[in-house]
Amino acid sequence: MTWHIATLKKLSDSKWIFILPSVFILGLFLLPLVAVFIRSLNAEFFDYVFSEQALDALKLSLVTSAITTISAILFGTPLAYILANWKLKYKSWLELLIDLPIALPPSVAGLALLIAFGRRGLFGSTLDMFGISLPFTTAAVVIAQLFVAAPLYIRSARVGFSGIDKQLEEAANVEGANRWQMFREVMLPLTGKTLLSGAILTWTRALGEFGATILFAGNLEGVTQTMPMAIYLGFERDLGVALALAVVLVLVSVVLLAITRRLEKQERD
Amino acid sequence: MKRLLSLLAFLSVGLAACGGSMNSEPRALTVFAAASLTDAFAEIGENFQQANPNVTVSFNFAGSQALRTQIEEGASADVFASASGKEMEVLIANSLVAKESSQIFLNNKLVVILPADNPAGIDSLEDLATSGIKIVLAAEEVPVGRYARDAFDKMNASFGSDFKDKILANVVSHEDNVKQVVAKIQLGEADAGIVYTSDAVAASDLRTIEIPIELNAIAEYPIAPLVESAHADLAEAFIAYVFSHKGQAILQKWGFDSPLQ
Numbered sequence: 001m002t003w004h005i006a007t008l009k010k011l012s013d014s015k016w017i018f019i020l021p022s023v024f025i026l027g028l029f030l031l032p033l034v035a036v037f038i039r040s041l042n043a044e045f046f047d048y049v050f051s052e053q054a055l056d057a058l059k060l061s062l063v064t065s066a067i068t069t070i071s072a073i074l075f076g077t078p079l080a081y082i083l084a085n086w087k088l089k090y091k092s093w094l095e096l097l098i099d100l101p102i103a104l105p106p107s108v109a110g111l112a113l114l115i116a117f118g119r120r121g122l123f124g125s126t127l128d129m130f131g132i133s134l135p136f137t138t139a140a141v142v143i144a145q146l147f148v149a150a151p152l153y154i155r156s157a158r159v160g161f162s163g164i165d166k167q168l169e170e171a172a173n174v175e176g177a178n179r180w181q182m183f184r185e186v187m188l189p190l191t192g193k194t195l196l197s198g199a200i201l202t203w204t205r206a207l208g209e210f211g212a213t214i215l216f217a218g219n220l221e222g223v224t225q226t227m228p229m230a231i232y233l234g235f236e237r238d239l240g241v242a243l244a245l246a247v248v249l250v251l252v253s254v255v256l257l258a259i260t261r262r263l264e265k266q267e268r269d
Numbered sequence: 270m271k272r273l274l275s276l277l278a279f280l281s282v283g284l285a286a287c288g289g290s291m292n293s294e295p296r297a298l299t300v301f302a303a304a305s306l307t308d309a310f311a312e313i314g315e316n317f318q319q320a321n322p323n324v325t326v327s328f329n330f331a332g333s334q335a336l337r338t339q340i341e342e343g344a345s346a347d348v349f350a351s352a353s354g355k356e357m358e359v360l361i362a363n364s365l366v367a368k369e370s371s372q373i374f375l376n377n378k379l380v381v382i383l384p385a386d387n388p389a390g391i392d393s394l395e396d397l398a399t400s401g402i403k404i405v406l407a408a409e410e411v412p413v414g415r416y417a418r419d420a421f422d423k424m425n426a427s428f429g430s431d432f433k434d435k436i437l438a439n440v441v442s443h444e445d446n447v448k449q450v451v452a453k454i455q456l457g458e459a460d461a462g463i464v465y466t467s468d469a470v471a472a473s474d475l476r477t478i479e480i481p482i483e484l485n486a487i488a489e490y491p492i493a494p495l496v497e498s499a500h501a502d503l504a505e506a507f508i509a510y511v512f513s514h515k516g517q518a519i520l521q522k523w524g525f526d527s528p529l530q
Contacts, residue, residue: 120457135458136441149455218442218453219408233445236334237410 033250040243046243056222056231058248064141064226065149065206071142072150072202077195080154081183084161098151106211109147113216117143140217141224148212149205156198160191197263204256207249285413294323297347301329301336303352303490304446305377305413305464308471309523310350316519317510324503332411332446340365340495347498348507352377352447352465353412357491364496371493374511376487376526377465379413379420381478382454386437389460394478395428397461398435405450405459408443413450416486417463423484449474470524489528 048054079098083091101109117134124134134140164187172182188195209266210228217224219233227249234242270430271379288490302310307330314326330337337356340346341363349366351357354373360366383391389402421433441459444450450462451472465488469477492511494504510516517527 114458118456118458178354214445218405219444220440220442224442233410235409236332236338236445239338 016227036243036246036250038120039241040247042150042240044240045244048238048241049248051241053221053225053230053234054241054245054248057225057227057245058220060141060225061137061207061227064138065203065209067142068145068149068154069153069199069203071146072153073195076150076154077157080157081161081187083154083158084163098154101148102153102155104148106148106209107215110212110215113140113144113147113212118216135216136216136218136220136224138223141213141226144212145206145209148209149202152205153195153198153202157191157195158200160194160198161187163188163194193263193267197260197267200256200260200263204253204260207252207256241250270466272289276311284410287346288407296324296500296503298324298326298347298466298500298507299329300345300348300350300507301331301340301344302348302350303333303336304330304448305352305467306330306350306490307448309467309520309525312519312523313511313516316515317507320510321503321506325467326507330448332393332407334410334412335446339416345497345499346495347500347504348492348494350374350492350511351412352488353415354489354491355415355519356412357493360495366493367496368513371491371514372508373489373528374492374508375490375520376528377467377488377524378482378526379416379463379480379488380466380469381480382451382462382464382469383460383478384454384457385474385476385478386457388457388458391461391478394424394480397439398428400435400439400448402439402461403441404439404446405442405458405462406440407447407450407463408445411444411446413447413463413465414443416488419486420463420484423486427484439473465524467524490525 064153078253083098088094114121114135116122117127117140119125119128119135127134134143168186168190169182172186177185183266208228209226210232213224213226214229214232219225219229225233227245231242231245231249234240234245293326299313299393300310307328310328314328318324318326329339329344331339333351333353333356336346336349337351337438340349340360349357349360357366357371361368361371381391381394381397385387389396389399391402396402406417409415409418416515420435425432442453444453447464447468450464451468453459453515454475455472458526469475492508494501494508498504511520521527
């Protein structure tokens with residue numbers, strides 16, 4: 001017993017070993033954001049935020065990231081269900097493939113997309129025969145976002161589906177439910193919030209996509225110039241525009257992440 | 270005050286140079302240069318290093334407007350070589366460059382580039398206005414993007430007053446620097462782009478359409494040491510090399526014109 005108390009005392013003396021590094025790294029996260037807010041707060045802030053370029057970029061970002069998120073749900077949910085429930089021989093390789101876009105630098109993603117689906121790309125030349133040309137279109141923005149952001153949704157949906165009690169599934173099986181009924185009546189209601197928080201993560205990532213987009217989709221106001229792109233170019237033209245847009249993007253991300261945390265907490269309770 | 274400091278720095282450096290430090294201890298020179306100078310300056314840098322074995326030259330190549338912003342935001346550089354006088358003037362106005370130290374060291378002009386197989390069948394400047402072709406330009410903030418738009422204004426007089434509007438309607442992307450325009454054309458993703466003649470020399474696999482001198486925009490490139498450079502003597506030496514016969518010969522080899530011509 002006395003030994004225990006001594007150890008605890010020692011621990012409390014050494015608490016700074018934990019606190020100091022934590023404060024340092026938290027400062028690194030916080031200070032740049034503080035600087036952006038302080039430098040952007042001036043009389044022209046709202047002029048910048050409501051300028052035509054900024055509104056165009058905001059609209060394009062919201063529309064494309066929403067399409068990306070919906071596509072991720074439509075294509076990713078069945079895949080996550082398969083990964084969670086079916087026995088597949090090379091499943092770990094599939095999972096690696098899905099994790100890869102998260103680990104890859106976006107510039108690699110953009111280059112790969114261009115080499116694959118560009119007009120002269122490996123598969124793009126076939127698309128070209130059908131009159132489809134992806135680069136420099138809004139569709140290319142969505143594809144770039146889907147490539148980098150959809151894996152986040154698929155990952156959390158897979159975890160959600162895996163967490164469902166197997167006995168529940170067996171019971172539904174005995175009741176005579178087919179796969180689709182089981183998916184709709186049992187799995188979806190039980191995992192709804194996990195799926196939603198995964199979707200929001202994908203949405204946040206899609207909103208921030210830059211590297212793959214600038215390579216694959218180019219930069220044209222109202223067509224492919226999303227907010228991160230407008231911020232990058234604003235940095236060179238007018239720092240005020242870049243800072244104002246950065247503040248908007250920070251705020252939108254905070255709101256989306258807060259919702260995600262809320263959902264995750266409800267899920268746990 | 271800054272002028273005084275730079276004068277002091279210059280004097281002390283002059284003294285140091287007399288002491289022969291330039292040929293002994295290892296030193297680093299940082300040059301911020303317009304993206305269009307990439308190949309020529311890389312070669313000039315190598316030659317300069319050979320002539321000064323203790324010096325390592327490192328380059329930051331990007332759009333001049335991006336470099337200007339980086340310098341304004343405190344990036345430490347010794348020499349700035351810009352593709353347009355406008356970016357240099359901004360730095361002079363902010364006392365980051367001394368007005369009298371900025372000199373024009375080369376001229377460049379525009380040319381139309383096409384992928385080798387010319388998928389849109391473009392044979393003349395007028396064809397750029399054909400609706401449906403895909404044109405890639407540098408953004409208006411980038412010097413070459415600004416020069417291209419100046420050239421279109423001149424072309425309006427020859428090809429009809431809506432020529433510029435028709436071309437701009439064909440633009441599918443505003444790239445961040447001139448090398449991005451070259452890359453998009455090399456990949457064949459777009460049908461035509463407008464770059465400097467020097468870029469067309471560097472990318473010899475591309476087709477080109479010359480722009481007559483009366484319709485062309487002449488880019489004058491200024492170079493200057495930065496006031497806050499910690500290596501003012503090296504910066505001066507590098508600039509002197511750029512102006513030397515050897516330096517100018519390298520620039521001409523890469524498709525630039527000497528300013529005196």
